[in-house]
Amino acid sequence: MVEESTKIDNIDLKETALAVKNLSKIYDSSAGRVVALDNLSFSVKKGEFVSIAGPSGSGKSTLLNMVGALDRPTSGHVYINGIDIFALNDSMIATMRNNLIGFIFQSFNLINRTTVLKNVKLPGTISGMSPSDANARAMKILEALGIADKATQKPVNLSGGQQQRVAIARALVNNPAIVLADEPTGNLDTKTGEDVFDMLKTLSHKFKRTIIMVTHNPELAESTDRSILIRDGRIEKDVVN
Ligand SMILES: Nc1ncnc2c1ncn2[C@@H]1O[C@H](COP(=O)(O)OP(=O)(O)OP(=O)(O)O)[C@@H](O)[C@H]1O
Numbered sequence: 001m002v003e004e005s006t007k008i009d010n011i012d013l014k015e016t017a018l019a020v021k022n023l024s025k026i027y028d029s030s031a032g033r034v035v036a037l038d039n040l041s042f043s044v045k046k047g048e049f050v051s052i053a054g055p056s057g058s059g060k061s062t063l064l065n066m067v068g069a070l071d072r073p074t075s076g077h078v079y080i081n082g083i084d085i086f087a088l089n090d091s092m093i094a095t096m097r098n099n100l101i102g103f104i105f106q107s108f109n110l111i112n113r114t115t116v117l118k119n120v121k122l123p124g125t126i127s128g129m130s131p132s133d134a135n136a137r138a139m140k141i142l143e144a145l146g147i148a149d150k151a152t153q154k155p156v157n158l159s160g161g162q163q164q165r166v167a168i169a170r171a172l173v174n175n176p177a178i179v180l181a182d183e184p185t186g187n188l189d190t191k192t193g194e195d196v197f198d199m200l201k202t203l204s205h206k207f208k209r210t211i212i213m214v215t216h217n218p219e220l221a222e223s224t225d226r227s228i229l230i231r232d233g234r235i236e237k238d239v240v241n
């Protein structure tokens with residue numbers, strides 16, 4: 001039945017970019033057992049801009065790593081555009097990660113031995129875009145983000161704000177279902193951080209991107225559509241701003 005396959009727990013997956021269901025992550029190491037995520041469930045509508053805040057060690061990065069399929073949960077499900085990601089095999093998960101998810105990190109994570117343009121094209125190239133399509137798409141995004149003139153430079157020669165724009169461009173090249181940003185303004189001064197945040201806001205409101213952003217900055221958190229507060233691996237608060 002179509003009805004059944006497009007709904008879980010009354011969440012319409014057609015309207016939902018991300019659904020997290022009973023997600024747990026337990027780290028077992030010599031140092032002991034840490035419940036980093038404790039049976040967490042929530043969903044994010046297409047086009048929503050959601051912030052995630054919480055004390056250090058509350059599980060924010062772990063959550064983003066699970067949602068971004070960088071690591072497997074101990075139990076539970078992550079649905080992106082209705083696809084049950086962890087029901088897939090590792091190679092399919094890697095494909096989904098490249099095609100459905102855009103990542104933005106605090107420390108940019110750009111490849112410094114190659115050019116800005118090549119950094120931005122990379123996810124497109126991996127997903128099988130032709131070189132000319134990948135080039136055209138990457139240049140179009142760099143233009144939209146105001147850094148097309150940096151295309152042939154190495155990221156290391158750019159300012160922090162410019163490097164984060166390159167990372168945002170790279171995150172968008174495959175037209176992902178969700179964009180995940182882990183403290184994208186954390187390494188930037190206040191003004192540059194606000195510029196980067198405004199860019200994410202524009203992407204969300206003007207271009208209808210779905211964005212999930214971890215931030216320690218309460219002002220930025222309140223300026224998103226919805227704020228989720230995490231404590232001890234659980235959702236403590238979930239408010240529409
Ligand atoms: N690879 C790992 N092995 C063992 N424990 C881990 C691992 N990664 C995270 N943890 C633990 O899981 C818990 C959640 O960590 P996480 O990095 O998700 O927190 P966070 O909310 O992102 O914190 P911060 O604000 O400092 O970035 C912490 O207790 C942490 O020590």
Ligand SMILES: [Mg+2]
Pocket residue numbers: 060061062
């Ligand atoms: Mg973290």
